[in-house]
Amino acid sequence: MWLMIQVLPDNIILLLWLLAFKTYICQTSYNTRNALPLWNWECINDKCLPLKATHVSKLQSLETCNMLCSSIQIWPQPTGSVSLSTTAVPARSDMFQLQMIQAPTKIVHEHLQEAFAHFREDLQRIEHGSRGFEEWRSVSVRLLVNGSDDPRMTLETDESYSLSLRPVEGTAVALIADIAAHSFCGARHGLETLLQLVWLDSYMGSLLILEAARIDDAPKFPYRGLLVDTAHNFFPITELMLNIDAMAASKLNTFHWHITDSQAFPLQTNSIPELSNYGAHTPGDVYSPDDVRTVVRRARLRGIRVLLEIDAPAHVGHAWSWGPVADLGDLVFCLDLEHWSDYCSEPPCGQLNPVNERVYDLFERLFIDVMQLTGVEDMVHLGGSDISLRCWNDQFRHTFNDSMDLWIHFTQSLLKRLERRTGRIPKLTIFWMSSLSERFKSDIRRYIDNIGFQVRHAAWAQTYVTGIRTIMSHEDAWDLNAGQGAWYEENNGAPYNSWQRVYEHRPWLKHGTGVIEGGEATVWSTEVGEGSLVAHTWPRAAALAERLWTDRPEGATRPVHARLDVHRTRLVQRGIQASPLWSMWCTQNTHTCN
CATH class of the missing domain: 3.30.379.10 (Chitobiase/beta-hexosaminidase domain 2-like)
Known part of the structure; x- marks a missing residue:
């Protein structure tokens, strides 16, 4: 250079x-x-x-x-x-x-x-x-x-x-x-x-x-993503599109839209309108098919795929509570439990019924809806995080191993339905990695070449990911909510992930033998609401973008700081209100602040 x-x-x-x-x-x-x-x-x-x-x-x-x-x-x-x-x-x-x-x-x-x-x-x-x-x-x-x-x-x-x-x-x-x-x-x-x-x-x-x-x-890594959660709190599509513009300006290429969770199911679908009717926060806090198409169109013209995640089998809630009314039987268990902390990380709990075939019928229709809306056919994200085996243990009076078998059954059933409806398994089917993933990996050998794990905890990288395609999302560096604590605790002790911390994280240097597809920063909206998404995310996500595109060996030096400040100014001039990196004095006197 x-x-x-x-x-x-x-x-x-x-x-x-x-x-x-x-x-x-x-x-x-x-x-x-x-x-x-x-x-x-x-x-x-x-x-x-x-x-x-x-x-x-x-x-x-x-x-x-x-x-x-x-x-x-x-x-x-x-x-x-x-x-x-x-x-x-x-x-x-x-x-x-x-x-x-x-x-x-x-x-x-x-x-x-x-x-x-x-x-x-x-x-x-x-x-x-x-x-x-x-x-x-x-x-x-x-x-x-x-x-x-x-x-x-x-x-x-x-x-x-x-x-x-x-x-x-x-x-x-x-x-x-x-x-x-x-x-x-x-x-x-x-x-x-x-x-x-x-x-x-x-x-x-x-x-x-x-x-x-x-x-x-040319980029070093093919997958360069940003997750935005719109289930805990709702963002209008105008704000999501500003976020996409910032992604394009920084050459990120995957908008991971965590659109549903136990708190809300704001995605309207023509085939299953009950999900948003029962699951949205309010009638107005929904994304219609046209809304999703608008975001997808904006993203595609910016060189970005929209990866729409329907999380399952955990992280489901009232959106699935209408089964008995529709004569479909129980679609969800463990909903509205008094002692929620025993079954999930945040209320309301909820976990799909793995032995009800109607659950898989509904997911078949969801697969088609999502693919038609996004145009993404070679990749799918099936969630799989925070599974509570206790929920199924209590419901079916099973042992731990029996409930583990239920999860394998649930996952294999989803993959078979996806294969049946589309004629093939997507080239990359992504699951959140967990402490259960080693058993999971060994029991789905038929699909192993099409499976990838999204890894949130750095400690899991070497232990569980060997031989598996991997997307890095380490919370200790790339969770853009870290340091805020959680609403149910005063302080969880996690440090704030500054742009420097984001930039200097290079997990592939200590990675095992897995195939690294790339990385992704995450924005969980529990404590981020309408009007604050862009300022909360940018320019820190831009630091990740350069790490994944260029991966220069240098750390977050003052010259890098000054370059990122110039990029932040570009974003602001284009109507993207990214947060400042330092005082105006340092912008005008970088030699002094170096």
């Missing part, structure tokens, strides 16, 4: 500074006080240092200094070669034009067009309708996809891309940005990187874009 250093002639620098001065004097809409800036930032020894703006001929904003000084301001940093000029030219959002070079199918072509429209919208948000230059450069964005004819994110998707940005030979008024990829998702990542080479210069009141760049990039 290297930088191509170019030095602007002094007369060009002077011209840019004078244009900036002209903009500052004329644009009262941008600076209502019509005052000169207090500071000028200069790149000295690879650091942006603030100096009093006493010489207008040397005016440079912090944003421009950050982008043109030595550090690579792309988040996550690319894994391949990088060549960036240190010269910039003015740009305007409506002067970015799409030129389709190649797309393997009509649907990929259409997805590329819509993704470019989103790219232009993001530019407009950053631009804020600024006016300042008459010397804007047009940018022709040329997209070439030579590979997958499926625009969806799948387990086989090649997310690599290459980006080349250069001036048009023989003219000083145009740039060409070539993005080549083997999939729609790779091309979309290329658009995201191009977007990060554009910024709003607050002194000039105009967008600027690097004059030249060459980047080759």
Whole structure:
């Protein structure tokens, strides 16, 4: 990874500074006080240092200094070669034009067009309708996809891309940005990187874009996820889509939607409306099929899959209580028990009846509903966490081993129904890992090549995961609720997972012989509600994104801190209200805070 250093002639620098001065004097809409800036930032020894703006001929904003000084301001940093000029030219959002070079199918072509429209919208948000230059450069964005004819994110998707940005030979008024990829998702990542080479210069009141760049990039891990729980507390889809926008800006590729739990079943389905009728918090706190399709569409155009989890057999509640009324028998046991702490981690308890065939009939219909809504066919998440063998022991007067057999029976029955309805088992069927997983692994050998564990506890990684495909979600680093305690206890002793803690966690260095698909941060909504999801999650989830995309050996150093701060500013400019990483002083004086 290297930088191509170019030095602007002094007369060009002077011209840019004078244009900036002209903009500052004329644009009262941008600076209502019509005052000169207090500071000028200069790149000295690879650091942006603030100096009093006493010489207008040397005016440079912090944003421009950050982008043109030595550090690579792309988040996550690319894994391949990088060549960036240190010269910039003015740009305007409506002067970015799409030129389709190649797309393997009509649907990929259409997805590329819509993704470019989103790219232009993001530019407009950053631009804020600024006016300042008459010397804007047009940018022709040329997209070439030579590979997958499926625009969806799948387990086989090649997310690599290459980006080349250069001036048009023989003219000083145009740039060409070539993005080549083997999939729609790779091309979309290329658009995201191009977007990060554009910024709003607050002194000039105009967008600027690097004059030249060459980047080759591909992620280290194929699964890079973020779980959001909407069962404990409800989030409107507008908030979920902002979260998806932030995921795309950071190149995460899996929105794990933990949509149901014992507290609520807010998913409306056409085939089983009773689940949300009995299980939603209120009639308004539901996600209709159209709501889910809206989120899925937004995610797909951002290169993200929506993995919809219907947790079972535990973590079910009143949504399944209507069985006797519908002559289906008991669908759920252990509901509304007085001593809930003996049967589950949070009330209300509830666990499906593993010997009632109607349970499996309902799940067959749910499988089809979920696949049709999300379009995700090669991956499914079947939950499986916090199973209470005591619940089944009490109900059937079984021994521990008998109830363990019931869980194996339940899981095998689900897999057989899924296979029967879809004609095949998905390539990756994910279960939450637990202390019961070793027995589980040994008893489902028929499906072992299609099974993966999502691991929440680091202590389980070596003991249980050998030979199993694994998604890491270690609570001691990537649970974004850690440190808050739980509603039923004063303090559980867990430390707060800061962005530094998230960034520095590299569990694969101590992992056994399992196949690591990737990792995922989790946001459980027990103590997170409407209006707080984005600020609670970002930019900490972006730290995970770079860890999973790039996995650089360095820890959370101050230069990384400063780069993440630049990325956080980008998110805010795009309407994603990520929390600050430090004080404004440190943003303006990173050399002091380093």
